[in-house]
Amino acid sequence: MRLAAEVAGESAEASERTPRSRAALLAAGLVVALAVLVLTAMASVALGARSVPFSTVIDAFLMPDGSSDHTVIRELRVPRTLLGLGVGAALGLAGALMQSLTRNPLADPGLLGINEGAALGVTLALGVFGLSDPAVYVWFAFGGAALASVVVYALASAGRSGSSPVRLALAGVALGMVCTAVASAILRMDTQTFDRMRFWLTGSLAGQTADTLVRLAPFMVAGLVLGLLLARPLNMLALGDDAGKALGVAVNRTRLLTGVAVTLLCGAATAAAGPLWFVGLIVPHAVRALVGPDQRWVLPYSALIAPVLLLAADVAGRLIARPGEVQVGIVWAVIGAPVFIMLARRKRVAAL
Secondary structure (H helix, E strand, O other): OHHHHHHHHHHHHHHHHHHHHHHHHHHHHHHHHHHHHHHHHHHHHHOOOOOOOHHHHHHHHHOOOOOHHHHHHHHHHHHHHHHHHHHHHHHHHHHHHHHHHHOOOOOOOOOOOHHHHHHHHHHHHHHHOOOOOHHHHHHHHHHHHHHHHHHHHHHHHOOOOOOOHHHHHHHHHHHHHHHHHHHHHHHHOOHHHHHHHHHHHHOOOOOOOHHHHHHHHHHHHHHHHHHHHOHHHHHHHOOOHHHHHHOOOOHHHHHHHHHHHHHHHHHHHHHHHOOOOOHHHHHHHHHHHHHOOOHHHHHHHHHHHHHHHHHHHHHHHHHOOOOOOOOHHHHHHHHHHHHHHHHHOOOOOOOO
16 A cells, blocks of 8 residues: 555656646747747848858947948848848747637638738828828738738638638638739839839838838737737637636637737738738647647747748848849748648648
C-alpha cells in the first residue's frame, strides 16, 4: 500500500512538472522567436536592391552624414522594416483570432474578403473623396473591413446548410473579387490616383514614410493589445458556446471584441501596405503545429512569427530582381496559394 501511495505521489508530482516545463519551453520559444525577429529586421535594413556594406549601415545609425547610402537606410529601409513588423504582426494575429473565433481553418483576412473590403474603402477615400491623409482614410479601411466581414458571413450562412469553412472561403473570395473590380473601375477613371496606388494594391511595404507609420501605429497597437487579451475567453469558447457560458464567458461580448480587434488590425495593415493574402492563413497553422491549440500561446507566437516571414519575403523580393524588386504581395501569393490548395483539399476541413 505504501509503495502504491509513493508511486501515486510521484506521478502527481510529474504531472504537475510537465505543464510547468512545457510552459517554460514555450516561453523560451517566444524569446527565440523575438531574437529571430530582431535578426530579420536587421537583415531587412541591411539588404536590398541597392548593395550597401554592413559597416555603412552601422554608420548610418551612429554617425549619419547625409550621404545617399545613409539616406536610403534611414529614410527608406528603416520605415519599411518597421512597417513590415507592424503589418506582419497585425495580419498574423488577425488570422489567428479569426480562425479561433469561427473555428474555421480557412479563415484569413484576405480569403474572407476583409483585406479587399478595406482596400476598397481606401480607394474610395483617395479616388472619390480626395483624402490623402492616412489618419483620415484609415477610417474608410476600418469601415470596409467591418462591412466585408458582415457580408461574407451573411452570404455563407444563407440557406439550410448554414456556414462552413469552404462556404466562408468561397463567399470571401467572391466578395474580394467584387471589391477589387469596383476599386479597379474607380482607379481607371483617375490615372493620377491609379499611378499612386498600383503598387499598393499588389501589396507592398515600399513607398510609405515614417509619418504614415506614426499615424497608423496607434490603431495597430490597440488591435494587438486587445487581441492578445482575448486569449483566455477564446480558449473557453473553443469548448462551445454553452460550455463557455458555464465557465463565465460573455459570448457576445467576446465575439464583438474579437471583431473589433480584427477590424483594427486588418484596417490599419491594409491602409499601410495594401491587401496581402495568406499571411493570416499560413502562420496560425504553422504555430498550432508547434505549440498546440492553446490561444495563450498561439496568439503571441502568431504575432511574432508572421512579421519574420513577411520581412523575409520582402527581402527575397528585393534580392531576386535586382536592381528592381518584386512586391511582397506577389511573393506571398506564390508561397500561399499552394498551401491554401493543400488545406482546402483535405478530406476533413474540420472546425478548430
